[in-house]
Amino acid sequence: MQKSTYRLVAVLAAGALALSACGGDDGDGDSDGDSTAGGEGGDGITIGIKIDQPGLGEQDGSDYVGMDVDIARHVAEELGYTEDQITFREAPSPQREDLLETGQVDIIFATYSITTEREERVQFAGPYFVAGQDLLVRADDDSITGPEDLGDKILCSVTGSTSAANVKDEYGGNLQEYASYSECVEMLVNGTVDTLTTDDTILAGYAAQEQFAGQLKVVGQVFSEENYGAGMQRGDDRCEKVNEILTAMWEDGTMDQIIEDNLGPANYTPNADLNPPTPGGHCG
Known part of the structure:
Protein backbone atom coordinates (compact mmCIF):
# COMPACT_ATOMS: atom_id res chain seq x y z
CA MET A 1 0.00 0.00 0.00
CA GLY A 132 3.09 2.25 25.17
CA GLN A 133 5.31 4.72 26.93
CA ASP A 134 8.92 4.12 25.96
CA LEU A 135 12.32 5.81 25.79
CA LEU A 136 14.17 7.41 22.88
CA VAL A 137 17.97 7.37 23.02
CA ARG A 138 20.93 7.99 20.72
CA ALA A 139 21.55 5.11 18.33
CA ASP A 140 25.02 4.40 19.76
CA ASP A 141 23.86 4.43 23.41
CA ASP A 142 23.52 0.91 24.81
CA SER A 143 23.49 2.00 28.45
CA ILE A 144 19.70 2.48 28.53
CA THR A 145 17.70 -0.64 27.72
CA GLY A 146 14.63 0.21 29.78
CA PRO A 147 13.34 2.58 32.48
CA GLU A 148 15.22 0.70 35.19
CA ASP A 149 18.49 2.01 33.67
CA LEU A 150 17.63 5.69 34.11
CA GLY A 151 19.46 6.13 37.43
CA ASP A 152 21.12 9.54 37.20
CA LYS A 153 20.59 9.84 33.44
CA ILE A 154 19.20 13.15 32.15
CA LEU A 155 15.56 12.57 31.19
CA CYS A 156 13.86 15.09 28.91
CA SER A 157 10.18 15.86 28.55
CA VAL A 158 7.86 18.79 27.92
CA THR A 159 7.00 21.20 30.70
CA GLY A 160 4.22 19.81 32.88
CA SER A 161 4.39 16.28 31.50
CA THR A 162 2.93 13.96 34.13
CA SER A 163 4.24 10.87 32.33
CA ALA A 164 7.84 12.02 32.62
CA ALA A 165 7.35 12.99 36.26
CA ASN A 166 5.90 9.55 37.00
CA VAL A 167 8.87 7.85 35.33
CA LYS A 168 11.29 9.94 37.37
CA ASP A 169 9.48 9.14 40.61
CA GLU A 170 9.40 5.40 39.94
CA TYR A 171 12.68 4.80 38.13
CA GLY A 172 14.89 7.82 38.79
CA GLY A 173 16.52 10.13 36.32
CA ASN A 174 17.35 13.82 36.32
CA LEU A 175 14.30 15.40 34.70
CA GLN A 176 14.80 18.45 32.47
CA GLU A 177 11.80 20.10 30.86
CA TYR A 178 11.53 21.94 27.55
CA ALA A 179 8.65 23.59 25.71
CA SER A 180 8.21 20.85 23.11
CA TYR A 181 9.22 17.31 22.25
CA SER A 182 11.03 18.60 19.18
CA GLU A 183 13.33 20.61 21.50
CA CYS A 184 13.93 17.45 23.54
CA VAL A 185 14.90 15.60 20.37
CA GLU A 186 17.40 18.32 19.45
CA MET A 187 18.87 18.19 22.98
CA LEU A 188 19.11 14.41 22.71
CA VAL A 189 20.91 14.52 19.36
CA ASN A 190 23.49 17.07 20.58
CA GLY A 191 24.12 15.19 23.84
CA THR A 192 22.58 17.66 26.27
CA VAL A 193 20.13 15.02 27.54
CA ASP A 194 20.30 11.22 27.58
CA THR A 195 16.73 10.18 26.79
CA LEU A 196 13.19 11.32 26.01
CA THR A 197 9.99 9.59 27.08
CA THR A 198 6.45 9.56 25.66
CA ASP A 199 4.36 7.14 23.52
CA ASP A 200 6.54 4.79 21.49
CA THR A 201 4.74 5.75 18.27
CA ILE A 202 5.56 9.43 18.76
CA LEU A 203 9.18 8.57 19.55
CA ALA A 204 9.40 6.41 16.43
CA GLY A 205 8.03 9.28 14.38
CA TYR A 206 10.85 11.54 15.50
CA ALA A 207 13.47 8.83 14.96
CA ALA A 208 12.15 8.31 11.43
CA GLN A 209 12.59 11.95 10.42
CA GLU A 210 15.09 12.38 7.62
CA GLN A 211 17.27 14.85 9.51
CA PHE A 212 17.73 12.32 12.34
CA ALA A 213 18.21 9.24 10.16
CA GLY A 214 20.41 6.69 11.94
CA GLN A 215 20.97 8.94 14.96
CA LEU A 216 18.16 7.82 17.28
CA LYS A 217 16.43 4.61 18.35
CA VAL A 218 13.42 3.60 20.41
CA VAL A 219 14.48 1.33 23.29
CA GLY A 220 11.51 -0.99 22.77
CA GLN A 221 10.54 -1.70 26.39
CA VAL A 222 7.09 -0.20 26.86
CA PHE A 223 5.85 0.35 30.40
CA SER A 224 2.28 1.58 29.89
CA GLU A 225 -0.67 1.06 27.54
Whole structure:
Protein backbone atom coordinates (compact mmCIF):
# COMPACT_ATOMS: atom_id res chain seq x y z
CA MET A 1 0.00 0.00 0.00
CA GLN A 2 1.48 3.28 -1.03
CA LYS A 3 1.63 6.07 1.48
CA SER A 4 -1.02 8.63 0.66
CA THR A 5 -1.18 12.32 1.25
CA TYR A 6 -4.00 14.72 0.84
CA ARG A 7 -4.27 18.35 -0.13
CA LEU A 8 -5.38 20.51 2.75
CA VAL A 9 -8.77 22.04 2.18
CA ALA A 10 -8.69 25.68 3.26
CA VAL A 11 -11.45 26.59 5.67
CA LEU A 12 -12.77 29.95 6.66
CA ALA A 13 -15.48 30.00 9.33
CA ALA A 14 -16.38 27.55 12.09
CA GLY A 15 -19.82 29.02 12.33
CA ALA A 16 -20.58 27.96 8.77
CA LEU A 17 -20.29 24.27 9.59
CA ALA A 18 -23.36 22.10 9.16
CA LEU A 19 -24.08 19.98 12.21
CA SER A 20 -24.72 16.31 11.53
CA ALA A 21 -26.46 13.62 13.51
CA CYS A 22 -23.11 12.12 14.48
CA GLY A 23 -20.76 14.87 13.48
CA GLY A 24 -17.49 15.41 15.24
CA ASP A 25 -15.08 18.26 15.59
CA ASP A 26 -11.48 18.98 15.01
CA GLY A 27 -9.12 21.56 16.27
CA ASP A 28 -8.21 24.90 14.88
CA GLY A 29 -9.55 24.89 11.34
CA ASP A 30 -13.06 25.28 9.99
CA SER A 31 -14.96 23.20 7.49
CA ASP A 32 -16.49 24.41 4.29
CA GLY A 33 -19.93 23.24 5.35
CA ASP A 34 -19.96 20.06 3.26
CA SER A 35 -19.44 17.63 6.15
CA THR A 36 -22.37 15.30 6.69
CA ALA A 37 -22.78 12.24 8.86
CA GLY A 38 -24.41 9.91 6.40
CA GLY A 39 -21.48 7.90 5.03
CA GLU A 40 -22.26 6.69 1.54
CA GLY A 41 -24.11 9.37 -0.38
CA GLY A 42 -23.03 12.15 1.96
CA ASP A 43 -21.43 15.30 0.63
CA GLY A 44 -18.20 14.91 2.60
CA ILE A 45 -16.47 13.95 5.82
CA THR A 46 -14.27 16.11 8.03
CA ILE A 47 -11.54 14.28 9.95
CA GLY A 48 -9.58 15.69 12.86
CA ILE A 49 -5.87 14.90 13.01
CA LYS A 50 -2.66 16.16 14.56
CA ILE A 51 -0.43 18.33 12.39
CA ASP A 52 2.70 18.36 14.56
CA GLN A 53 3.45 14.68 15.23
CA PRO A 54 6.02 13.32 12.76
CA GLY A 55 5.07 9.92 11.40
CA LEU A 56 1.56 10.12 12.86
CA GLY A 57 -0.12 13.34 11.82
CA GLU A 58 1.90 16.15 10.34
CA GLN A 59 1.40 19.07 7.98
CA ASP A 60 3.75 18.93 5.00
CA GLY A 61 3.24 22.07 2.97
CA SER A 62 -0.36 21.92 1.83
CA ASP A 63 -0.65 18.20 2.59
CA TYR A 64 -1.24 16.08 5.68
CA VAL A 65 0.82 12.91 6.17
CA GLY A 66 1.35 10.19 8.77
CA MET A 67 0.04 6.91 10.15
CA ASP A 68 -3.17 8.37 11.59
CA VAL A 69 -3.79 10.26 8.36
CA ASP A 70 -3.45 7.11 6.26
CA ILE A 71 -5.69 5.11 8.61
CA ALA A 72 -8.28 7.88 8.53
CA ARG A 73 -8.18 8.03 4.75
CA HIS A 74 -8.71 4.28 4.43
CA VAL A 75 -11.62 4.32 6.89
CA ALA A 76 -13.26 7.22 5.05
CA GLU A 77 -12.94 5.40 1.73
CA GLU A 78 -14.49 2.26 3.23
CA LEU A 79 -17.36 4.41 4.51
CA GLY A 80 -18.02 5.43 0.91
CA TYR A 81 -16.22 8.77 0.56
CA THR A 82 -13.98 9.68 -2.34
CA GLU A 83 -10.71 11.57 -1.95
CA ASP A 84 -12.24 14.91 -2.88
CA GLN A 85 -14.92 14.45 -0.21
CA ILE A 86 -12.37 14.19 2.63
CA THR A 87 -11.32 17.26 4.60
CA PHE A 88 -8.49 17.00 7.13
CA ARG A 89 -8.38 19.52 9.97
CA GLU A 90 -6.23 20.01 13.03
CA ALA A 91 -7.50 18.60 16.32
CA PRO A 92 -5.38 19.92 19.22
CA SER A 93 -5.55 17.67 22.27
CA PRO A 94 -7.35 20.10 24.62
CA GLN A 95 -10.09 20.76 22.05
CA ARG A 96 -10.98 17.29 20.84
CA GLU A 97 -14.11 16.64 22.93
CA ASP A 98 -15.45 20.15 22.34
CA LEU A 99 -14.85 19.88 18.62
CA LEU A 100 -16.66 16.57 18.36
CA GLU A 101 -19.59 17.71 20.47
CA THR A 102 -20.09 20.85 18.39
CA GLY A 103 -19.97 18.93 15.13
CA GLN A 104 -16.99 20.59 13.53
CA VAL A 105 -15.52 17.23 12.53
CA ASP A 106 -17.10 13.83 12.04
CA ILE A 107 -14.30 11.67 13.42
CA ILE A 108 -10.86 12.15 15.01
CA PHE A 109 -7.71 10.09 14.43
CA ALA A 110 -5.10 11.91 16.51
CA THR A 111 -3.28 9.59 18.96
CA TYR A 112 -6.55 9.87 20.89
CA SER A 113 -6.35 7.51 23.88
CA ILE A 114 -9.60 5.93 25.04
CA THR A 115 -10.27 6.89 28.67
CA THR A 116 -13.27 6.65 30.98
CA GLU A 117 -13.31 10.41 31.41
CA ARG A 118 -13.43 11.05 27.66
CA GLU A 119 -16.14 8.43 27.16
CA GLU A 120 -18.43 10.56 29.31
CA ARG A 121 -18.57 13.02 26.40
CA VAL A 122 -17.76 11.12 23.20
CA GLN A 123 -17.73 7.56 21.86
CA PHE A 124 -14.82 5.67 20.34
CA ALA A 125 -14.39 3.18 17.57
CA GLY A 126 -11.38 1.01 18.29
CA PRO A 127 -8.90 0.71 19.75
CA TYR A 128 -7.14 0.51 16.41
CA PHE A 129 -3.63 0.57 17.91
CA VAL A 130 -2.09 0.17 21.35
CA ALA A 131 0.95 2.30 22.04
CA GLY A 132 3.09 2.25 25.17
CA GLN A 133 5.31 4.72 26.93
CA ASP A 134 8.92 4.12 25.96
CA LEU A 135 12.32 5.81 25.79
CA LEU A 136 14.17 7.41 22.88
CA VAL A 137 17.97 7.37 23.02
CA ARG A 138 20.93 7.99 20.72
CA ALA A 139 21.55 5.11 18.33
CA ASP A 140 25.02 4.40 19.76
CA ASP A 141 23.86 4.43 23.41
CA ASP A 142 23.52 0.91 24.81
CA SER A 143 23.49 2.00 28.45
CA ILE A 144 19.70 2.48 28.53
CA THR A 145 17.70 -0.64 27.72
CA GLY A 146 14.63 0.21 29.78
CA PRO A 147 13.34 2.58 32.48
CA GLU A 148 15.22 0.70 35.19
CA ASP A 149 18.49 2.01 33.67
CA LEU A 150 17.63 5.69 34.11
CA GLY A 151 19.46 6.13 37.43
CA ASP A 152 21.12 9.54 37.20
CA LYS A 153 20.59 9.84 33.44
CA ILE A 154 19.20 13.15 32.15
CA LEU A 155 15.56 12.57 31.19
CA CYS A 156 13.86 15.09 28.91
CA SER A 157 10.18 15.86 28.55
CA VAL A 158 7.86 18.79 27.92
CA THR A 159 7.00 21.20 30.70
CA GLY A 160 4.22 19.81 32.88
CA SER A 161 4.39 16.28 31.50
CA THR A 162 2.93 13.96 34.13
CA SER A 163 4.24 10.87 32.33
CA ALA A 164 7.84 12.02 32.62
CA ALA A 165 7.35 12.99 36.26
CA ASN A 166 5.90 9.55 37.00
CA VAL A 167 8.87 7.85 35.33
CA LYS A 168 11.29 9.94 37.37
CA ASP A 169 9.48 9.14 40.61
CA GLU A 170 9.40 5.40 39.94
CA TYR A 171 12.68 4.80 38.13
CA GLY A 172 14.89 7.82 38.79
CA GLY A 173 16.52 10.13 36.32
CA ASN A 174 17.35 13.82 36.32
CA LEU A 175 14.30 15.40 34.70
CA GLN A 176 14.80 18.45 32.47
CA GLU A 177 11.80 20.10 30.86
CA TYR A 178 11.53 21.94 27.55
CA ALA A 179 8.65 23.59 25.71
CA SER A 180 8.21 20.85 23.11
CA TYR A 181 9.22 17.31 22.25
CA SER A 182 11.03 18.60 19.18
CA GLU A 183 13.33 20.61 21.50
CA CYS A 184 13.93 17.45 23.54
CA VAL A 185 14.90 15.60 20.37
CA GLU A 186 17.40 18.32 19.45
CA MET A 187 18.87 18.19 22.98
CA LEU A 188 19.11 14.41 22.71
CA VAL A 189 20.91 14.52 19.36
CA ASN A 190 23.49 17.07 20.58
CA GLY A 191 24.12 15.19 23.84
CA THR A 192 22.58 17.66 26.27
CA VAL A 193 20.13 15.02 27.54
CA ASP A 194 20.30 11.22 27.58
CA THR A 195 16.73 10.18 26.79
CA LEU A 196 13.19 11.32 26.01
CA THR A 197 9.99 9.59 27.08
CA THR A 198 6.45 9.56 25.66
CA ASP A 199 4.36 7.14 23.52
CA ASP A 200 6.54 4.79 21.49
CA THR A 201 4.74 5.75 18.27
CA ILE A 202 5.56 9.43 18.76
CA LEU A 203 9.18 8.57 19.55
CA ALA A 204 9.40 6.41 16.43
CA GLY A 205 8.03 9.28 14.38
CA TYR A 206 10.85 11.54 15.50
CA ALA A 207 13.47 8.83 14.96
CA ALA A 208 12.15 8.31 11.43
CA GLN A 209 12.59 11.95 10.42
CA GLU A 210 15.09 12.38 7.62
CA GLN A 211 17.27 14.85 9.51
CA PHE A 212 17.73 12.32 12.34
CA ALA A 213 18.21 9.24 10.16
CA GLY A 214 20.41 6.69 11.94
CA GLN A 215 20.97 8.94 14.96
CA LEU A 216 18.16 7.82 17.28
CA LYS A 217 16.43 4.61 18.35
CA VAL A 218 13.42 3.60 20.41
CA VAL A 219 14.48 1.33 23.29
CA GLY A 220 11.51 -0.99 22.77
CA GLN A 221 10.54 -1.70 26.39
CA VAL A 222 7.09 -0.20 26.86
CA PHE A 223 5.85 0.35 30.40
CA SER A 224 2.28 1.58 29.89
CA GLU A 225 -0.67 1.06 27.54
CA GLU A 226 -2.31 3.77 25.44
CA ASN A 227 -5.35 2.56 23.49
CA TYR A 228 -5.74 4.78 20.43
CA GLY A 229 -9.36 5.18 19.36
CA ALA A 230 -11.27 6.99 16.65
CA GLY A 231 -13.25 9.65 18.47
CA MET A 232 -16.83 10.16 17.30
CA GLN A 233 -19.81 12.16 18.46
CA ARG A 234 -22.31 10.29 20.62
CA GLY A 235 -25.21 9.10 18.49
CA ASP A 236 -23.12 8.45 15.39
CA ASP A 237 -24.42 5.06 14.29
CA ARG A 238 -21.37 4.43 12.07
CA CYS A 239 -19.23 3.56 15.10
CA GLU A 240 -19.65 -0.21 14.80
CA LYS A 241 -19.04 -0.02 11.05
CA VAL A 242 -15.73 1.73 11.74
CA ASN A 243 -14.86 -1.10 14.17
CA GLU A 244 -15.43 -3.60 11.37
CA ILE A 245 -13.18 -1.60 9.03
CA LEU A 246 -10.39 -1.34 11.62
CA THR A 247 -10.55 -5.08 12.32
CA ALA A 248 -10.30 -5.84 8.61
CA MET A 249 -7.29 -3.53 8.26
CA TRP A 250 -5.32 -5.67 10.70
CA GLU A 251 -6.56 -8.93 9.16
CA ASP A 252 -5.66 -8.07 5.55
CA GLY A 253 -2.29 -6.43 6.27
CA THR A 254 -3.37 -2.87 5.50
CA MET A 255 -2.51 -1.67 9.00
CA ASP A 256 0.92 -3.33 8.94
CA GLN A 257 1.71 -1.62 5.67
CA ILE A 258 0.61 1.79 6.93
CA ILE A 259 2.80 1.40 10.02
CA GLU A 260 5.76 0.34 7.89
CA ASP A 261 5.26 3.24 5.46
CA ASN A 262 5.27 5.84 8.21
CA LEU A 263 7.37 4.45 11.07
CA GLY A 264 9.50 1.85 9.30
CA PRO A 265 12.49 4.19 8.84
CA ALA A 266 12.85 4.15 12.65
CA ASN A 267 12.96 0.31 12.62
CA TYR A 268 9.76 0.44 14.65
CA THR A 269 7.69 -2.69 15.16
CA PRO A 270 4.39 -2.59 17.07
CA ASN A 271 4.58 -4.30 20.45
CA ALA A 272 3.38 -7.85 19.79
CA ASP A 273 2.01 -8.18 23.31
CA LEU A 274 -0.36 -5.27 22.69
CA ASN A 275 -1.16 -5.47 18.98
CA PRO A 276 -3.28 -6.17 17.08
CA PRO A 277 -6.00 -4.92 19.41
CA THR A 278 -9.66 -5.99 19.30
CA PRO A 279 -11.83 -3.01 18.33
CA GLY A 280 -15.17 -2.78 20.07
CA GLY A 281 -16.88 -2.06 23.36
CA HIS A 282 -16.59 1.74 23.21
CA CYS A 283 -19.47 2.70 20.91
CA GLY A 284 -22.56 4.32 22.37
